[in-house]
Amino acid sequence: MKPSLFRVAFLFLATLASLSSLPALRAATLTRPNILFIFSDDESYKTLGCYGAGPSWVKTPNIDRLAARGVRFERSYLGAWCMPSRAALLTGRLQHGVESMTMQGTYPGSRYDPAQCPFVPAQFRKQGYHTAQIGKWHTGTDTGFGRDWDYQIVWNRPGRPDNAGNYYTDQILTFNGVDRLTPGYSTDNYTNWAVDYVNGANRDPAKPWYLWLCYGAIHGPTTPAERHRGTLAGKRAPVPADIVGPWPDKPAYLEKTKAWTRRADGVPVMADKNRKAGNYDSLMPGKTYDEWIQQVNECMAAVDEGVGRVLAALESSGQLNNTLVVFAADQGYGLGEHGFNQKVAPYDATISSPLIISWPGHIPQGKVTKHPVNAPDLVDLFCRTAGVTIPWEMHGRDIRPLLADPTTTAWNSPMLMTHTARNYGAETAEIPTDERLTNTSGVPWYALLRDGKYKYIRNLVVGETEELYDLDADPEELTNLAVRPVEAARLRDLRAKTIAELRRTEAPFVDRMPLTKAELVQRR
Numbered sequence: 001m002k003p004s005l006f007r008v009a010f011l012f013l014a015t016l017a018s019l020s021s022l023p024a025l026r027a028a029t030l031t032r033p034n035i036l037f038i039f040s041d042d043e044s045y046k047t048l049g050c051y052g053a054g055p056s057w058v059k060t061p062n063i064d065r066l067a068a069r070g071v072r073f074e075r076s077y078l079g080a081w082c083m084p085s086r087a088a089l090l091t092g093r094l095q096h097g098v099e100s101m102t103m104q105g106t107y108p109g110s111r112y113d114p115a116q117c118p119f120v121p122a123q124f125r126k127q128g129y130h131t132a133q134i135g136k137w138h139t140g141t142d143t144g145f146g147r148d149w150d151y152q153i154v155w156n157r158p159g160r161p162d163n164a165g166n167y168y169t170d171q172i173l174t175f176n177g178v179d180r181l182t183p184g185y186s187t188d189n190y191t192n193w194a195v196d197y198v199n200g201a202n203r204d205p206a207k208p209w210y211l212w213l214c215y216g217a218i219h220g221p222t223t224p225a226e227r228h229r230g231t232l233a234g235k236r237a238p239v240p241a242d243i244v245g246p247w248p249d250k251p252a253y254l255e256k257t258k259a260w261t262r263r264a265d266g267v268p269v270m271a272d273k274n275r276k277a278g279n280y281d282s283l284m285p286g287k288t289y290d291e292w293i294q295q296v297n298e299c300m301a302a303v304d305e306g307v308g309r310v311l312a313a314l315e316s317s318g319q320l321n322n323t324l325v326v327f328a329a330d331q332g333y334g335l336g337e338h339g340f341n342q343k344v345a346p347y348d349a350t351i352s353s354p355l356i357i358s359w360p361g362h363i364p365q366g367k368v369t370k371h372p373v374n375a376p377d378l379v380d381l382f383c384r385t386a387g388v389t390i391p392w393e394m395h396g397r398d399i400r401p402l403l404a405d406p407t408t409t410a411w412n413s414p415m416l417m418t419h420t421a422r423n424y425g426a427e428t429a430e431i432p433t434d435e436r437l438t439n440t441s442g443v444p445w446y447a448l449l450r451d452g453k454y455k456y457i458r459n460l461v462v463g464e465t466e467e468l469y470d471l472d473a474d475p476e477e478l479t480n481l482a483v484r485p486v487e488a489a490r491l492r493d494l495r496a497k498t499i500a501e502l503r504r505t506e507a508p509f510v511d512r513m514p515l516t517k518a519e520l521v522q523r524r
Contacts, residue, residue, distance in 0.1 A: 033322050033385060034209045034210070034211075034319060034324070035211070035326070036211050036324070037213065038328075039215065040329040040354075042329070042330070042333040043218055043300070043329035044332050045075075045332060045352060048063055049064045050072060055235065055236070062304045063304050063327060065311075066325065066327055066356050069365045070325070070358025071356070071358070071363055071364060071406045072356050073373060074369065074370050075352045075355075075471075076355035076372060076378075077331075077353075077373075077374050077415065077417040077448065078378070079095065079330060080346075080443075081441070082138045082219075083103075084424070085331055085375055086139045086330065088375035088376060089379060090119040092375075092376045092383075092395065093376060094376060094417065094418055095419070096418050096508060097505055097506060098112075098425050099113075099117050100113040107161065107164075108158050109141070110139065110141070110158045112139070114142065114144070114147065117425075120388075120390060121210065122144070122147055124388050127386075127387075129210050130150050130151070131149050131151075131211075132149060132150060132152065132210070132211045133151075133153075133211070133212045134211070135155065135212075135213055135215055136154070137155060137156045137157065137158070137214070138157050140158055145174070152175075153176075155171045156172075167217070168216070169183070169184070169186070170183060185302070186215075187215055187216070187303055190215055190306065191305075194213045195313045197209075197211055198317060198319070199313050199317055208386070210386070217302060218299040218300050218333075222299045224295065224302070228298045228302060232297055237293040240335070240338075240349075240476070241478060242337065242338055242478060243260050243268050243289070243336040243337070243339060244258070244260050245258065247339070248480075250467065250480055251467070253442060254339060256442050257339065257442045257443065258271065258339040260341065267288055267289070268288070268289040269285070270286060270341065293335060296335065311325070321361050323359070325357070325358045326356070329353035331343050331350075331352075332348065332351050334347070335349065338350070344419065345443045351417075363403040364406060367406040369402050369407065373402070374417050376395040376397075378396070378399075379394060380394060381396075381399055381403075384398065395416075397413055414449055414450065414451040414497050416502065416505065417448045418445075418446070419440075421436065421438070421439050421440040426508060428507070429508035430509070431509050431513065431514065437461070444459055444464075445459075446458060453471050453472040453473075454468065454470060454490070455471055456497075458495065458498055460513055462515065463515065463520050464517060465483065466495070466518060468482035468490065468491055
């Protein structure tokens with residue numbers, strides 16, 4: 001007796017169900033990709049070998065391999081410092097568009113109203129994804145477990161200011177809402193939990209997943225793992241041309257943020273400047289430039305190892321071809337350029353973070369794009385890739401054309417980033433003229449626009465110099481073209497494009513920006 005068609009169909013589907021229980025085949029059957037977003041902290045793109053911008057001895061083999069099988073962005077601008085970059089990545093909006101986010105209490109104390117400031121991961125959960133976050137949390141005391149995240153192990157800095165300096169050891173971590181003092185080196189801990197998650201622990205195997213892995217390294221006190229300490233001793237690093245100035249035709253605040261000086265023998269060393277309680281940078285005055293660059297890269301080694309382990313788990317579990325992998329950092333970090341040893345300032349060295357995107361079989365491999373992106377652009381990419389719709393307006397552009405053709409010359413979409421210190425959303429309507437203007441590392445508010453190879457910076461200080469750089473001819477931003485009369489037309493064009501982008505993103509301060517030095521001269 002021949003089996004019925006129903007019986008044949010049933011047996012076929014049962015066989016598929018049995019086969020799909022194998023990790024490799026289960027991953028292959030998913031139609032919606034996983035998203036693995038690896039995020040480091042305070043990382044200059046010069047600390048990655050694949051960028052070729054740091055010392056020749058900088059080696060990051062695992063991240064370099066990721067770049068070799070994906071697209072590397074020469075520049076990305078995700079935020080000016082830790083909190084706003086994360087806020088933008090959680091909301092898809094620039095800092096001036098993140099409502100109800102506010103700083104309060106002992107730093108880094110902060111809060112937000114989830115009703116006014118909903119986060120994107122909650123929409124991923126509602127629309128079929130399993131969501132997880134592991135590592136540093138720096139965006140309000142409410143970490144969103146159970147609302148935004150299905151699974152969460154985070155170091156809640158705003159919620160525990162007393163533990164907020166423990167970047168590398170003895171962290172009080174929140175495991176799915178429960179605090180626990182946790183020994184061990186933080187970078188390795190985060191990696192271990194991420195590997196477990198990728199391998200199937202603590203998640204629903206029937207769902208695609210979104211994991212945001214947030215390393216705290218290489219943020220100060222920039223402490224290498226014991227196994228890496230001293231491994232780069234004796235290495236020499238090229239010294240930035242303007243490490244101690246002068247900075248002609250640049251804003252006045254650079255003299256105040258200057259972090260380096262020279263010893264009698266000419267060697268650049270950390271200057272004796274303010275070291276406030278609560279500043280988690282343990283660097284002491286007198287540390288030489290070479291010693292600092294060695295320390296930074298020794299600390300980065302554990303992150304590179306961690307990335308290698310997570311990617312190996314992805315591959316061995318059969319999920320590599322069904323996972324969009326993104327490596328980035330919250331922002332860059334000045335390593336002597338323009339006199340800095342910090343972030344925030346609008347120069348590529350201090351804010352531009354590394355960005356690598358890989359998805360084998362879906363985007364090109366070993367390519368580089370010169371077109372910059374911002375944090376909302378990344379969120380837009382995640383949502384489009386996952387088929388997740390967001391019920392509020394986001395600020396991002398569709399950057400899929402850049403992934404399809406990284407070297408395209410047809411791309412003509414200016415990119416905006418804003419820095420409004422510790423103010424967000426409606427709080428940015430009034431531009432302060434007192435210490436609140438510079439209460440984040442001494443750098444005043446600004447709007448930054450990238451348009452092709454040009455970068456325009458409007459410092460929101462009355463009568464301050466605008467800045468304009470040709471990043472192809474002057475990648476270190478040593479020559480401010482804004483002061484040259486021959487560039488007057490370009491300056492007006494970029495000024496107008498910046499205002500247009502501020503209007504598009506409904507920046508509350510767009511009609512209250514102080515006059516620039518050039519505008520004041522024109523009015524006389």
